[in-house]
Amino acid sequence: MTGKGSRTRERILEAAHDLVMRQGYAATSIDQILEAAGITKGAFFYHFKSKASLAQALVERYAAFEEGMMRDILARAEKLSADPLQQVLIVVGLMEELFEGLEGPHPGCLFASYCYQNELLDEDVKQVCTTGMLEWRRVLVSRLEAAAERYPPRLAPDYRSLADMLTVVLEGAFVVARTLGDSRVIVEQLRHYRSYLELLFAR
Structure with missing residues (x-):
């Protein structure tokens, strides 16, 4: 081309x-x-060829962007600390930094936008969305489990659920921020998640 x-x-x-x-x-x-x-x-x-082929290209482009962002954030966290718990806390902190400078509400996540209209999309598009979310889960679960070995938590959580909680917090924050017209909500909710992790693994 x-x-x-x-x-x-x-x-x-x-x-x-x-x-x-x-x-x-x-x-x-x-x-x-x-x-x-x-x-x-x-x-x-x-x-x-069609709107459907555009949908596929859009989600593949977004998945590549997400993967690149995830790699960059993880690389920065690993450079700053070898401690798995600190790595997770740094990841969340770096995400806070990403959203702190927003002028208006964040538009949200393309994966989530597509999921709301799942019935209109083909299986290949759905699979890209699923793979993207599962990769975030995999990365966080491995570090949360390693953190638990070093710092046994006060309660024994399901680590997949705890990892998914970051996505849930973000997506919910996007909705609230957009509704209220206040992007600070995103940073505040990420801080709550980080504080929860700190309390859960408190030494």
């Missing part, structure tokens, strides 16, 4: 992502994407 073709494809994906995050997949039409991206219908169908 030429440089111009790559730029056009990226414009389509960027416009589609913004529209889907604002109004949902079902409510986003190809015509709206064309207008937002400033392209012709022919240009759209040159890059994507």
